Amino acid sequence: MMVAGTVTVDTALRLESVSKVYGSGANAVTALDGVTVGLRRGAFTAVMGPSGSGKSTFLHCAAGLDRPTSGRVLLGGTDLAGMSENALTELRRQRIGFVFQAYNLIPSLTVEQNITLPLRFAGVKPDQGWLREIVERVGIGNRLGHRPAELSGGQQQRVAIARALVTRPEVLLADEPTGALDTRTGRQVLELLRGLVDTVGQTVLMVTHDPIAASFAHSVVFLADGRLAGELHQPTPNEIVRRLTGLGEW
Known part of the structure; x- marks a missing residue:
């Protein structure tokens, strides 16, 4: 993870001086305030901060789901500013994977059909070799014919991760991916992501409130009041808690 500095070929995703203001006049709320962050390709980065610190807005801007009020977002060498909604939708479909706290699986489809759904939307046939590799890596190779209701929460999240990977995304964005899981299952999912x-060499950006979850990342970026508030490399849960305490979270 790099804060500020110049763009390099190793940067998978970069926010440059990104600000996001909701509303106007007396009702204006600044969710992000001049944030510059570069995510190293092939690294696992966590984003943390108190409630209202801008974590969700950071993720939404990084994903092209929300347009910055000022600054720019670069996915590889692609500047998201000025892209049409259709072009952004296509970019997200092909180059970004999403994993959420809610698994967002379609109950009537099998595991395999859920995983390959993004490819069907894009009109692309699955690469059977890659499909086999990812279902084995996430540990659901023997569940492809099952429906989501027949799976545990941890298995459903593994399906969601496989679905996010099926397009070979440049960046995997995870929003509280273990929030609905028990401690043991959550740890297994985090070990899978790491x-x-x-x-x-998958690049992963994860928003979380959990210091243990964040400790699986190579680095943790802290936000407070919409601004960068520090960074930890190779973090431990205790170091993360101490940093969050200083931000008023704990």
């Missing part, structure tokens, strides 16, 4: 980073 394993994808370490073995296949």
Whole structure:
């Protein structure tokens, strides 16, 4: 993870002086205030901060779901500013993977159909070799014919991760991916995400409120009042809690 500095070929995603203001006049709320962050390709970065610190807005701007009021967002060498909504939709479909706290699986579809859904939307046939690899990596190779209701919460989240990976995205964005899971299952999902980073070089950006979850990342970026408030490399849960305490979170 890099804060400020110049763009390099190792930067998968970069926010440059990004500000986001909602409303106007006396009702204006600044959710992000001049944030510059570069995410190193093939690294696992967590974003943390108190409630209202701008974490969700950061993620939405990074994903092209929300347009910055000022500044710019770069996915690889692509500047998202000025892109039409249709072009942004296509970019998200092809180059960004999403994992949420809610698994967002379609109950009537099988596991395999849920995983390959983004490809069907794009009119692309699945790469069977890559599909086999990702379902084995996430540990659901023997569940492809099941429906979501037949799976545990942890298994459903693994399906959601496989679905996010099926398009070979440049960046995987995870929003509280273990928030609905028990501690043991959540740890398994985090180990899976870190394993994808370490073995296949997947770039992962995760928003979380959980210091233990954040400790699986290579680095943690802290936000407070919409601004950068520090960074930890190779963080431990205790170090993260101490930093959050200083931000008024704990």
